[in-house]
Amino acid sequence: MPDPKTAGNKPSVRPTKIISKILLAVFGFLFFVPFIWMFVSSLKPSQEVLLGGADLVGSEIRWSNYAEVFTAIPFGRILLNTFFIAGMGALIAVTVSVLSAFAFARLEFPGRGKLFAVFIATLMLPIEVLVIPLFIGANELGFVNTYTMVIMPFAFGAFGTFLLRQFLLSLPPDYEEAARIDGANQFKLLLHVIVPLLRGPIAIVAAFAFIDYWNAFLWPLIIITDPAKAPLQLGLSMFSGERGTDWGPLMAACSVAVAFSLIIVILMQRQLSRGMNIGGFGGR
Numbered sequence: 001m002p003d004p005k006t007a008g009n010k011p012s013v014r015p016t017k018i019i020s021k022i023l024l025a026v027f028g029f030l031f032f033v034p035f036i037w038m039f040v041s042s043l044k045p046s047q048e049v050l051l052g053g054a055d056l057v058g059s060e061i062r063w064s065n066y067a068e069v070f071t072a073i074p075f076g077r078i079l080l081n082t083f084f085i086a087g088m089g090a091l092i093a094v095t096v097s098v099l100s101a102f103a104f105a106r107l108e109f110p111g112r113g114k115l116f117a118v119f120i121a122t123l124m125l126p127i128e129v130l131v132i133p134l135f136i137g138a139n140e141l142g143f144v145n146t147y148t149m150v151i152m153p154f155a156f157g158a159f160g161t162f163l164l165r166q167f168l169l170s171l172p173p174d175y176e177e178a179a180r181i182d183g184a185n186q187f188k189l190l191l192h193v194i195v196p197l198l199r200g201p202i203a204i205v206a207a208f209a210f211i212d213y214w215n216a217f218l219w220p221l222i223i224i225t226d227p228a229k230a231p232l233q234l235g236l237s238m239f240s241g242e243r244g245t246d247w248g249p250l251m252a253a254c255s256v257a258v259a260f261s262l263i264i265v266i267l268m269q270r271q272l273s274r275g276m277n278i279g280g281f282g283g284r
Contacts, residue, residue: 042251049247065252078235086213089151093209097160105168145225160205167201
């Protein structure tokens with residue numbers, strides 16, 4: 001029988017838990033404040049976006065700003081360009097990261113450790129150091145103003161390789177040994193054993209690569225000269241000209257871009273959560 005002294009007692013809630021939830025709610029709200037301001041500003045007349053102060057609503061609700069986004073500039077084409085560049089860039093980055101991580105984690109060859117250290121050291125190079133030699137090389141090869149040159153130089157980053165290699169080092173070799181006993185070669189081993197085990201970390205690498213290409217501005221600004229090939233960040237800069245910035249349509253374009261990126265995150269949420277839970281920074 002239950003103890004009459006404790007039968008009516010409810011489990012106590014720790015004050016620290018309440019405080020943590022309150023702080024989480026506050027910081028979550030503060031995180032969304034810029035997005036809320038961006039959306040309400042997209043419904044204001046352009047001249048009131050910066051002059052309206054803290055007013056959430058302008059003198060009129062101007063939904064026409066969203067229509068103007070697609071008439072003032074080729075915004076539909078710009079979105080397609082961005083999805084193509086970011087999608088292809090993420091695909092190439094994942095492929096390169098998987099292959100190089102497998103080589104550094106599982107293949108034995110002379111100088112493997114030193115080569116990996118040099119490869120990781122490239123993470124310290126800022127993009128500003130690379131743009132001049134990259135542009136000179138692209139100009140010599142005739143690749144200026146091409147999607148290829150927007151994508152390729154930054155598809156071979158070391159971050160994805162490091163992440164996947166560390167995860168591979170944390171895996172026991174039992175699965176691979178069983179596959180070799182069954183007659184699997186290196187290609188089948190990689191495709192049918194390693195890649196399925198890496199689905200979570202691969203999703204993380206793909207998401208980071210997609211976001212990097214989605215947000216890229218400096219390199220496309222230098223290498224792209226045709227507005228019809230411009231990605232998103234260059235497209236947003238088209239709302240600023242000699243006569244100033246058209247803030248209403250610019251905020252509307254930013255809202256559309258954020259909406260697309262949120263949809264992508266929601267669709268990938270399961271794989272991203274799985275990759276975060278699995279980790280990938282173990283190993284030795």
